[in-house]
Amino acid sequence: MLIALAAIRLRDLFAVVMLFGVYSFMTASLFMDLDAVDVAFTEAAVGAGVTTMLMLSTLRLTSRWEKPSKHSPLVPLIVVGITGAALVYGTLDAPLLGDPDAPVHQHVAPRYIEQGPVEVGVPNMVTAVLASYRGYDTFGETVVIFTAGLAVLLLLGIQEGPQTKAGRTAIGDQIVLRVVVKALIPLILLYGLYVQFHGDYGAGGGFQAGVIFATGFILYDLVFGEGNARLVVPPRWLCRLSALGVLIYGGVGVVSLLGGRAFLDYSVLSGDPVHGQHLGVLLIEVGVGITVFSVILAIFYALSGRKRTS
């Protein structure tokens, strides 16, 4: 909370963004404490890693310092105070933290917890709910991510090829960085793959794996020269890859339709329904992972490859 306050007060936007990264990391530890390992995982990778990176790229393209506002802060403060008071009043008879009888835990959650591992054959209940029970939602989210990536590309576009001379890097030539990063990148990519394919047993899944994988490439781009990652993964592939991910997801749904069951009912994929469910979960996680990876990397390319104007 203190970090959030400090972030509001500062005018140096660079410091604001860095503080926001720290804040995200704290939030991730809080999620860990509240038993949400998958969410903590995502928040750490996305909030502390990718969001900070993207905001810094934007600052590079705009300006670092914020101008003092001419408005008086009084009116917003009053509005915020009244809204906050109303919300606090609203929570006074809300269920307490950790109360097992709260209405949230009464509706569908018991079935997910008791039947999930049996019906879907996946020990991680979060993955089971994400990919199987709520497969429609997740499909929608994947399409939203795809659309957002599409819109960013429409707005900014990706310049092909390296933007700067080979050897010139964003961070500068630092031997320590190069050596450390060279050792780290294979581990990051390997870890991304592990998270992708082990998401049904432990914490993890397509969303996290995609982000972690993209982080590995972003790191490579930052340390070994702007635009070098484009030689490894050309932007043109990324556009196709992100569409391919959505296609895999939707394709699994269509296959289950053709098999005579509901859209995204994976039981038809194999003779044994539980095994079919497991297979379906794995397939759509791959689709999600591919889309998330390529959209995040494409957005990074678009923001980092843009030349500074003015």
Added chain:
Amino acid sequence: MSNLPGLYNDFVAIFLMMAGFYVVISQGNLVKKLVGLSLFQTSVFIFFISMGKVAGGHAPILTEGVTVYSNPLPHVLILTAIVVGVATTALGLALVVRIHEAYGSVEEEEIQARDDAGEGAREAGGAARRGTDS
């Protein structure tokens, strides 16, 4: 007031939400507005996740000898919301970059002033043209 410690999570979420709300409506800088928006978003995440917590529960991964699990449903919703959040934030940042290219500024007031000046000049130009026609 005996229930206050139990509601502490709600108060934290409300405080963060109001902090983000304040930034969005009071600051003129577009990048900072986006930071505020993310702050607002995170407060909702914290609210949802704290709802899913069950006292004495474990992470919702099937384990031998564990019977009490936290509610996996809020986790799923927030997991996807975080990734969608970063995609939408990126879209906002892309818009900011384009605005900076078009106006040379990311301050709300300067953009407004530029717009007003542009319209004023156009009207003045139109009046001048009408003057030469007649």
